[in-house]
Amino acid sequence: MEVSFHREIETLRLGAGDTFHGEGIMAVTKALLQSGVAYVGGYQGAPVSHLLDVLLQAEDLLGELGIRLETCTNEAAAAAMLAASINYPLRGAVTWKSIVGTNVAADALSNLSSAGVIGGAMIIVGEDYGEGASVIQERTQAYAVKSSVWLLDPRPELPTIVRMVEKGFALSEASSTPVILELRIRACHVFGAFEASDNRRSEHSATNRFAEPAGFDYARLSHPPVTFVQEADKVNRRLPAARAFIRDNRLNETLGPEDGDIGIIVQGGMFNVLNGRLAEAGLSDAYGDIGIPTHVLNVTYPLVPEEIAAFCADKRAVLVVEEGGPDFIEKEIGQILRHAELDTKLHGKDVLPMAGEYSPVVVARGLSAFLSRYGRNEAARLDEWVEAVEAHSQSVARDLTAPLPPRPPTFCTGCPERPVFSAMKLLREETGPVHVAADIGCHAFATFPPFSQGNSILGYGMSLASNAAVSGTQAKRPLSVMGDGGFWHNGLLTGVAGSVFNQDDSVLVIFKNGYTSATGVQDVPSSRPQGEGRGRGLDIESALKSLGVGWVRTVHSYSVSTMRKTLREALGSDETGPKVIIADGECQLARQRRVRPAEARAVAEGRRVVRTRFWVDPDVCTGDHACIRLSGCPSLTVKPSTDPLKPEPVAHVNNDCVGCGLCGEVSHAAQLCPSFARLEIIRNPNGWDRFRARLSSALIRLFGGYAAPSEPDARPAPHPIPAE
Numbered sequence: 001m002e003v004s005f006h007r008e009i010e011t012l013r014l015g016a017g018d019t020f021h022g023e024g025i026m027a028v029t030k031a032l033l034q035s036g037v038a039y040v041g042g043y044q045g046a047p048v049s050h051l052l053d054v055l056l057q058a059e060d061l062l063g064e065l066g067i068r069l070e071t072c073t074n075e076a077a078a079a080a081m082l083a084a085s086i087n088y089p090l091r092g093a094v095t096w097k098s099i100v101g102t103n104v105a106a107d108a109l110s111n112l113s114s115a116g117v118i119g120g121a122m123i124i125v126g127e128d129y130g131e132g133a134s135v136i137q138e139r140t141q142a143y144a145v146k147s148s149v150w151l152l153d154p155r156p157e158l159p160t161i162v163r164m165v166e167k168g169f170a171l172s173e174a175s176s177t178p179v180i181l182e183l184r185i186r187a188c189h190v191f192g193a194f195e196a197s198d199n200r201r202s203e204h205s206a207t208n209r210f211a212e213p214a215g216f217d218y219a220r221l222s223h224p225p226v227t228f229v230q231e232a233d234k235v236n237r238r239l240p241a242a243r244a245f246i247r248d249n250r251l252n253e254t255l256g257p258e259d260g261d262i263g264i265i266v267q268g269g270m271f272n273v274l275n276g277r278l279a280e281a282g283l284s285d286a287y288g289d290i291g292i293p294t295h296v297l298n299v300t301y302p303l304v305p306e307e308i309a310a311f312c313a314d315k316r317a318v319l320v321v322e323e324g325g326p327d328f329i330e331k332e333i334g335q336i337l338r339h340a341e342l343d344t345k346l347h348g349k350d351v352l353p354m355a356g357e358y359s360p361v362v363v364a365r366g367l368s369a370f371l372s373r374y375g376r377n378e379a380a381r382l383d384e385w386v387e388a389v390e391a392h393s394q395s396v397a398r399d400l401t402a403p404l405p406p407r408p409p410t411f412c413t414g415c416p417e418r419p420v421f422s423a424m425k426l427l428r429e430e431t432g433p434v435h436v437a438a439d440i441g442c443h444a445f446a447t448f449p450p451f452s453q454g455n456s457i458l459g460y461g462m463s464l465a466s467n468a469a470v471s472g473t474q475a476k477r478p479l480s481v482m483g484d485g486g487f488w489h490n491g492l493l494t495g496v497a498g499s500v501f502n503q504d505d506s507v508l509v510i511f512k513n514g515y516t517s518a519t520g521v522q523d524v525p526s527s528r529p530q531g532e533g534r535g536r537g538l539d540i541e542s543a544l545k546s547l548g549v550g551w552v553r554t555v556h557s558y559s560v561s562t563m564r565k566t567l568r569e570a571l572g573s574d575e576t577g578p579k580v581i582i583a584d585g586e587c588q589l590a591r592q593r594r595v596r597p598a599e600a601r602a603v604a605e606g607r608r609v610v611r612t613r614f615w616v617d618p619d620v621c622t623g624d625h626a627c628i629r630l631s632g633c634p635s636l637t638v639k640p641s642t643d644p645l646k647p648e649p650v651a652h653v654n655n656d657c658v659g660c661g662l663c664g665e666v667s668h669a670a671q672l673c674p675s676f677a678r679l680e681i682i683r684n685p686n687g688w689d690r691f692r693a694r695l696s697s698a699l700i701r702l703f704g705g706y707a708a709p710s711e712p713d714a715r716p717a718p719h720p721i722p723a724e
Helices: 006-013 024-034 049-057 059-064 075-081 100-115 141-147 158-175 185-189 226-248 268-280 305-312 328-339 360-373 378-399 418-431 442-447 484-502 540-546 560-572 588-604 626-631 662-669 687-702
Strands: 019-023 039-042 068-071 092-098 121-127 150-152 179-183 191-195 253-255 262-267 294-297 299-301 317-321 345-347 479-483 507-512 551-556 579-584 609-616 636-639 650-653 676-683
Touching: 006 019, 006 024, 006 049, 006 059, 019 024, 024 049, 024 158, 024 179, 024 185, 024 191, 039 049, 039 075, 049 059, 049 068, 049 092, 075 092, 075 100, 092 100, 100 121, 100 141, 100 226, 121 158, 141 150, 141 299, 141 328, 150 158, 158 179, 158 191, 158 226, 179 185, 185 268, 226 305, 262 268, 262 305, 262 328, 268 294, 268 360, 268 378, 294 305, 305 328, 317 328, 317 360, 328 345, 360 378, 418 560, 418 626, 418 662, 442 479, 479 484, 484 507, 484 540, 507 560, 540 551, 540 579, 551 560, 560 579, 560 662, 588 609, 626 636, 626 662
Parallel strands: 039 068, 039 092, 092 121, 121 179, 150 179, 262 294, 262 317, 317 345, 479 507, 507 579, 551 579
Antiparallel strands: 019 191, 150 299, 253 294, 609 650, 609 676, 636 650
16 A cells, blocks of 8 residues: 555544544544444545545454445445445445546446435545546536435535534435535545544444344335336435435534625535635635635535525625536526525626636636625735736746756656556557557556557546457557556456457557556555455456457566567467457556565665666767657656767666666667666675675776776766676
């Protein structure tokens, strides 16, 4: 896992009378334990990746409370877990990344909502909307409305988040409906404090099981003809029950003065951004002491008509701050005002943009336009603030005397996926371009320079499936790339099984790096069982062959020449049907986290430790930089040439080199200049090492060279000794 939370997990044991201090995700986890959940599970994804990490690392505590923990293979599997709450009074929670995860889970969610629940069911999603998002730009609101699932959007402060988790389960049970708790990235990482409660055991759990299963009740199935009854129940019973619970428990908050001729209605998750701009206008402070009536929607679906009407009744105008489009909330509020026969003027998307993240500047502009329209002098202060921010941005831009070098997102240093794309780029020079279906994951970085490969991204593990029609329209076989995380998540069935069934003539490259790396280095079914991990060591090649894939090759990821040869063979093979290449190389981040502590312990114990890194001989380097264009390694850069006859900068390997050997492999495969040398840095050398070093230095001096320094990793000599 990317981060250890073992120290923070101790705070999950706090009880009544204690004060919890920590981060948003830890607060959510504590709230789940205080709510008496019987089971939890999910699939990792930003910005809630570490919620599942925390649950896994707190497995001992969960076991003490009898909580069942499930690491799901995808979001659909996680949503299906909530079936336990359909027939039994069990509270359960699952988590994933929205909106892509919700798309995967949509089938199960629709059926879950139709049947309804007895025990509280909560889906905690990371709302990944805005400029920092890594996925398509959509909102969870549409799913909530479509499937009649209640949507909680808590104000980003810990007491409110904890209360919404606890009340969310009660809301689910009161209305027999699952609820979604959406957390934006700022809510996930906000720090604060709240008064803790005791952790609760579920009445029935893994340690206190039901003696008998629930009796058969066809009405609990999402299957005709009862689905027609369930649909009517959503409208006639569940929705009114939900609205009554929201109103009676005051889940939404009205802040600021009771009187005022204008007001604001804001999504709970957007409150902190709004409050900051109100503070700039002199209408609030850091504690949310707002000077203008503001209705905070901690529940954005369903809205409570009487609450909205009561808030708007005595106001000339109301501004709705709803991030993204379509404007679901604004339109529903407009309908509520119309039905209540109120003439309150409604503003929202007329002063705020329909699409895009509501950053502080964006909100400030919209708020200023709203305030100025109704004669409020505070608008001028907001305008001054926006002008100051823009002037600062322009001054910073003017201070940059030269443009910054392009730095597209890229693979980590030593990533085993980079050499595969280097091989694909070298092969492209031979065969010409081929259609490449990209996929979600680290390998999507290959769509950026220097590789610039990929024609489509259709979903996690969907690359091979997206090539189904393409393969029949191309003179050359198309290529698909997929990670082992995507393979187990979706690709095995939607891609490989379909390709075998239809005998699609295409090539699939699976990156077997051992983890779901892009979301924090979590285990997948093929991960090696070790330490605290959950890997089971399932064999990808066996899984492929069991489905009928006849052409399978496993290649060491770092061998560029072998990979290029294997790709050439796959693209030119006479065999029909799918051809799969497994690129086998462990995620370098995971490897370094394992290797470096072990090496540090060995050095401290006085044992001999050898670290490999690479070096470029500036006297041999020609300065054409083909090595950089073919690998893009972050540790491979340039430095000024000291040779007056070579004005171009020469290649240079930084000290963050992990010794993966890609630069040398690329140089060999592309038949580039022999300027790369492999160095072995020895800590705690033995007598033989010292003798070799003295002998090598003496020989180099004898022939007029320069001896290598004692710390070659810090300052390479002009003529180091390549390792044999």
